[in-house]
Amino acid sequence: MYYTLVWDNSTEPDDAARQSQEDRYLKLFSKMLRNMKKLSEGKSLTREDKQSPDTP
Structure with a gap:
């Protein structure tokens, strides 16, 4: 299987938000x-x- 993920994170306010x-x-x-x-x-x-991975 091959996957390519593409998303636009330019709407995030700063580098920290984009990294998150x-x-x-x-x-x-x-x-x-x-x-x-x-x-x-x-x-x-x-x-x-x-x-979800974020669910404790």
Whole structure:
């Protein structure tokens, strides 16, 4: 599988906000990839797998 992510973060007010947004998206996408791998291996997703990465 190949993925290309494109988003416009020029609306963010400063570099810190852009970095924060990038970190959130990277964390979310990484979790989605791990979940896709689990499912492709025939495993089930746990409750934690289904939660947003920012959810404690």
